[in-house]
Amino acid sequence: MREEIKTLRKELAAMREENGELRKELVTVREEMRRREEKGQVEKADWTKRMKMIEEKMEQREKKERKNNVIITGIGAKSGNIERGMEEWLGREIGVKVNVKEAFKINKDKMMLAKIESWEQKKNILLNKSKLKEKEDERMYIDDDLTKEEREIQKKLRELAREERNKGKRVKIGYRKIQINGEWFRWDEREEKLKKIF
Template sequence: MPEINEAKLDAIINMMTTFMEEFRDGNPKEEIENFVKTHLKLDIKMKKAYAIGERACILEMDNFADKKCILENKKKLNNIVGPRVYIDNDLTPNERKIQKVIKIKANEEKTNGNKVKIGYRKLFINDKRFIWCDERNMLIEATHVPKN
């Protein structure tokens, strides 16, 4: 398990097995850099890339700005014809649990007709900002907390 600071520079790519076979056959780092360049139109260099399981890769970035750039442009992957590809943050198990709770709440609110947007440890519902409170282990409305 990577240290928390190292994980801040990592991203995870989840993809169909057919794409993963292409990455395994060649140099995964080079293949993924080409994939990002082709589909996200970004020229980003990675420290390394390696497979974790049959459908996922970890990308280790040189700096946070490159990771942020990839995550901001991942919506371009919706235009790919063929198997789906997803890019997400590499989170610790606890962070994954928190994000899962936030996603469940977001889906409930969306079903009720509200406009929602999910962020890291936060949720926006109809332009109201809610943040994750570790002490209460729940989302609370951020009325006096400055925005990040």
């Protein structure tokens, strides 16, 4: 198990190094663009397209890195073997048996990030997370580990959901989509607005 964790940490370090290299390339492109812009030689569309492509590549890598992760809020601190503690907690609280590759505290002691062994196990966690609503004494949540862009979109959807609920409408939120009175809408990144899903 320790060898697997070492391997995972090496892979994670390699991915972070690649992202660092992409960030450096993006900075270089921006600096080059500024220099050329000053000289009046820039074809801005080409440079903007290149920067957008690098940013999208970084976003895709980050999504891949976070694919099997969940964020658990309100769980409190675990001592000892954190991974085993998370596995036991998930089994006890939501009735799901999973293998946690790695787990650690984020945001002091109230939030934990857990790297789940497989996508199927993560999906099972997300399907059963509603069992936490039955816990009246504690407020605990399980969510996807989202990238910054994804978190911003979900935040916009939550704000919209709150507004629509205040108008008396029935609302459900999904990943990059929202259901209002039985009709589904998806967030369009280019236009930055909701579009009805047919």
